[in-house]
Amino acid sequence: MTFPWYGITTNWSPVGSDVNSAVDILVMVLYLLLVLGIGLWTILSRSRGTVEEFFLAGRNLAWWQIGASLFASNIGTSHFMGLAGTAATSGIAVGAFEWNAPFLLCVVGWIFSPIYIKAGVVTMPEYLRKRFGGCRIQFLLAVLYLFLYIFNSISVEICTGAIFMRMVLGLDVYLTTIALLTITGIYTITGGFAAVVYTDTLHAGIMVLGSVLLMVFAFKEVGGYQELLSNYLNTKPSIIHEGNWTAKPECYLPRLDSFHIFRDPITGDLPWPGIVFGISIISLYYWCTNQIFVQRCLAGKNMSHVKGGCVLCGYLKLLPMFSIVMPGMISRILYP
Numbered sequence: 001m002t003f004p005w006y007g008i009t010t011n012w013s014p015v016g017s018d019v020n021s022a023v024d025i026l027v028m029v030l031y032l033l034l035v036l037g038i039g040l041w042t043i044l045s046r047s048r049g050t051v052e053e054f055f056l057a058g059r060n061l062a063w064w065q066i067g068a069s070l071f072a073s074n075i076g077t078s079h080f081m082g083l084a085g086t087a088a089t090s091g092i093a094v095g096a097f098e099w100n101a102p103f104l105l106c107v108v109g110w111i112f113s114p115i116y117i118k119a120g121v122v123t124m125p126e127y128l129r130k131r132f133g134g135c136r137i138q139f140l141l142a143v144l145y146l147f148l149y150i151f152n153s154i155s156v157e158i159c160t161g162a163i164f165m166r167m168v169l170g171l172d173v174y175l176t177t178i179a180l181l182t183i184t185g186i187y188t189i190t191g192g193f194a195a196v197v198y199t200d201t202l203h204a205g206i207m208v209l210g211s212v213l214l215m216v217f218a219f220k221e222v223g224g225y226q227e228l229l230s231n232y233l234n235t236k237p238s239i240i241h242e243g244n245w246t247a248k249p250e251c252y253l254p255r256l257d258s259f260h261i262f263r264d265p266i267t268g269d270l271p272w273p274g275i276v277f278g279i280s281i282i283s284l285y286y287w288c289t290n291q292i293f294v295q296r297c298l299a300g301k302n303m304s305h306v307k308g309g310c311v312l313c314g315y316l317k318l319l320p321m322f323s324i325v326m327p328g329m330i331s332r333i334l335y336p
């Protein structure tokens with residue numbers, strides 16, 4: 001397999017590359033059709049005449065829609081690849097990024113959302129204009145957000161999605177990218193926020209179900225949590241790259257602190273002060289002032305539904321430690 005757009009060329013062939021049975025392809029096609037169908041159904045059935053209807057789905061979302069949508073906009077292919085991959089490399093500490101979220105979700109539900117809702121805004125740049133006056137901050141933030149979303153969020157999600165499609169079906173990366181962007185673009189632009197939330201709810205269900213199934217199969221395969229504990233630290237890669245053959249064992253053996261979340265501030269790869277304070281600061285931006293999540297909170301029926309949505313998403317965010325991070329670690333044992 002080659003990844004020419006990374007400037008990396010390897011002949012590494014992933015474990016699942018022989019997924020090309022008719023049933024697998026049928027499932028994927030059905031899934032794509034289902035997403036498109038939900039998008040089209042929303043386009044045809046919901047009115048989108050006003051700003052509130054288009055951007056906030058008429059402010060009529062129930063708590064389970066808000067929670068599922070928050071979760072689905074946060075978790076994506078980048079999580080399934082990034083979390084699991086980092087877990088395989090360095091253990092459970094990366095799961096702290098997930099377990100930090102419930103606290104910040106409470107902050108957005110109880111402190112930030114009421115302020116935004118009271119201010120009667122639809123977007124974050126609009127809030128800053130109301131708060132500080134003038135148009136320069138609003139303009140700057142709008143441009144900054146566009147830049148950040150395109151180069152930071154969307155490109156990562158689309159890239160990992162395309163890599164996944166390539167691994168599983170052998171599809172061309174550029175073709176997949178264009179197809180994903182077109183499908184998403186069509187139902188987002190024409191269906192408005194309601195279409196996004198309805199497809200998000202489907203995605204959240206599929207991701208929770210899929211990752212929990214994966215977890216069950218992974219733990220069954222490896223023989224349980226005790227086996228994971230005792231085998232992970234001894235896994236050695238079956239091929240140690242030529243460039244590394246003189247390398248010290250630290251370079252290819254798992255870290256001794258793999259099963260610790262709070263790691264040494266000097267020698268840890270994810271030092272605990274960063275886990276406690278660093279992630280919280282990033283997450284404060286990410287969950288509380290980020291248009292993606294704020295918009296979902298603003299679209300709630302009333303404050304009870306907004307808070308309920310945040311709580312639901314907080315509970316769902318406890319899952320990835322078990323359903324994504326640990327299967328990633330198990331993959332290192334099963335496929336050394």
Ligand SMILES: *[C@@H]1O[C@H](CO)[C@@H](O)[C@H](O)[C@H]1NC(C)=O
Pocket residue numbers: 301302303304305
């Ligand atoms: C919000 O709406 C629900 C019904 O959907 C109602 O039971 C609840 O009391 C409302 N909460 C507030 C704060 O108005």
